[in-house]
Amino acid sequence: MGNMTISGTADITHEGIKKHFTKWKKYPFQSVIELIANGFDSGATSVDVTIEHNGMHGLVAITVLDNGSGIDIKECDQHFSRFNESSKQGDDDLQGAHGKGRLAFHLLCSNATWYTRCHDSESKILIDSTKLRNFSAKVIGPEEQHASLSTYESGTCVVLTNFHANLPELDMIKSNLESYFGWRLILNPDRKLTVNGVDVEIPESELIEKNICIDGTEFKIDFIRWIDKPGDEKSYNYVVNHDGRVLHRELSSFNKKPKFHLSSYSRSNWFDNFDKNSSPLNFTDTPQVSPESDAFKKLKKAIHEFSSEIYEKFLREFVEEKIEEYEARGYFPEHKRLNAEEAAWRRENTKSFVKSLYITDPTVFNNIKEKPVKILLALIDKILVSNENDTIFEVIGEILNLDENQINKFSDQVKNSSLENIVSTIEVLQKREFAVNKLREIMVKYYKEVLETPDLQGIIESNTWLFGNKYTLLGAEEDDFQKISLNLRSHVKGIDSIDEVDLESMDLEGGLDIEGVRRQVDLFLARKNIGFNSRGESYYQCTIIEIKRPAVALNEKHLKQIREYARIISEHSGFSMEKMKFEIILVGRKISDKDFDINSALETADANNEPGLVFSTKNDRIKGYVKTWGTIFAEFDLANHYLLKKLQTKRGSLEDKPSKQLVDELQEQTE
Secondary structure, three states: OOOOEEEEEOOHHHHHHHHOOHHOOOOOOOOHHHHHHHHOOOOOOOOEEEEOOOOOOOOOEEEEEEEOHHHHOOHHHHHHHHOOHHHHHOOOOOOOOOHHHHHHHOEEHHHHHEEEEEEOEEEEEEEHHHOEEEEEEEOOOOOOOHHHOOOOOOOEEEEEEOOEEEOOOOOHHHHHHHHHHHHHHOOOOOOOOEEOEEEEEOOOOEEEEEEEEEEEHHHHHHHEOOOOOOOOOOOOOEEEOOOOOOEEEEEEEOOOOOOOOEEEEOHHHHHOOOOOOOOOOOOOOOOOOOOOHHHHHHHHHHHHHOOOOOOOOHHHHHHHHHHHHHHHHHOOOOOOOOOOHHHHHHHHHHHHHHHHHHOOOOOOOOOOOHHHHHHHHHHHHHHHHHOOOOOOHHHHHHHHOOOHHHHHHHHHHHHHHHHHHHHHHHHHHHHHHHHHHHHHHHHHHHHHHHHOOOHHHHHHOHHHHHHHHHHOOOOOOOHHHHHHHHHHHHOOOOOOOHHHHOOHHHHHHHOOOHHHHHHHOOOEEEEEEEEEOOOOOOOEEEEEEOOOOOOEEEHHHHHHHHHHHHHHHHHHHHOOOOOOOEEEEEEEOOOOOOHHHHHHHHHHHHHHHOOOOEEOOOOOOEEEEEEHHHHHHHHHHHHHHHHHHHHHHHHHOOOOOHHHHHHHHHHHHHH
């Protein structure tokens, strides 16, 4: 072929070419992505990107080497003289920008050189970024060929030089390549992409395999749910042959689902004769194998049904994570004025509704800021317990433009989740009722006989909800905090001493003596959890519960003790940080009839709607409370009776036959 030289001009002006890349100007690395795509589109099984820097970290050269079919210089004019048109058009297996991707290099550098080997020919093609419509190509000898192609039967090595833009960091480059080519690498395990010798990995994803039979033909479908969107690749349903080549693709109907990216790849021997351009009019005896065939339409329906199942599973998991996030940020109403059980029921009821709303339309909460979310959740919470709660379905139906079937489905979701929530809440309340009855027996009827208390300590630790709704979820993992707090307690003067004044006269007459009481022990519990304020800011919530032995009547001495304890805590260097808040709770069987200080403080607390509060520091960082077992049990009895009645009434309005049977069985087991 001698020293054949070819020059050509694209049928478009230089400025016309540059206008086509306006959207790519912010992403000059896209030019490298296009060269990689061209390599894979040429049938390459391996594409290697090498990025060279000088001692000053400046770009020297970028090479993109592939072992594809190479470029035939005799057909060079067909490729480089055309712009925005290509033989790739209509070929679903190809990824590069059709007819223009090769010229994207001008966003990054001034010069691009293609070294290529095709059949027995060696050639080189050059383009200058100042004259994008012009190219020159010539046949070269083996001595001029790029060294990286020396062992290849065919292939292309593109060299970019003279840079005027920078590249992202190497980790970011690898991440971008994973996004753009991950779907193709997972589809073709024999294909390989490297950057500076390091393999580009398949991005995080979930593989779901399905096998189905349609009209006697077996189909294998691989669904891949990508955790992050794979580059600019939309969600497609692909038909692929056994070599991993894409024969046909159609957009999935799940493209506009937030954060949900799903690809499906269908394989079957049935596709050996697949013709995506086949006419629906088939007058031969050969079964039609095309997108218009009955078998393919059934396959599409099955793919859609499987995709729906995968989406619903994803959505349930996504919603659970979102609800946990909202709860951690303190977005749900706190119900501070409600007792623990009703507050818990209200919270779960609202969460169940929000979950159902999310599943119906996840875009409702997209990109919504903190205040609007909190307002929306508060309104939902109020409406759900009002006499107008049925109207919420009409309002949401109108806002989301739901049809009657969608509204009914949404209503059923709320109904089912509410019933499950109610059943589980009733079970929790019944278990708590049993625990209260056990404690009542110990603390009210048999307190004179309580000499050893390890069992009682265990009961208290497992039922911290007794002291108020804020203490429902106190964990038992903060052993260090427990030890430090117990050590500080020992510095409170007379904290464990018992005097005659601590026992009521009626108890002494009943045969209770001081020595017998001294053999009893006080109970102590200290826990440190993470809490959130109304602005969603986190802090350490430190709770200390001091439970006086059952025979002791609380009096002024005990109030002074917990005040002293608060002072010691405030001066302790380990507890001085602003992000720590303390609540000290003093609990006893009763308050002495002769005591003035505690009763006076409690009257003030009730007047200020803060039951049990007996003191607090100026900044409310440390608060002290006093509770009696009688008050604790009475509050629980009243709230439990009211809430159980309310829950069972709502349960009856929700349940159908199968659910009623489940509820009845649960009721029988707990009675």
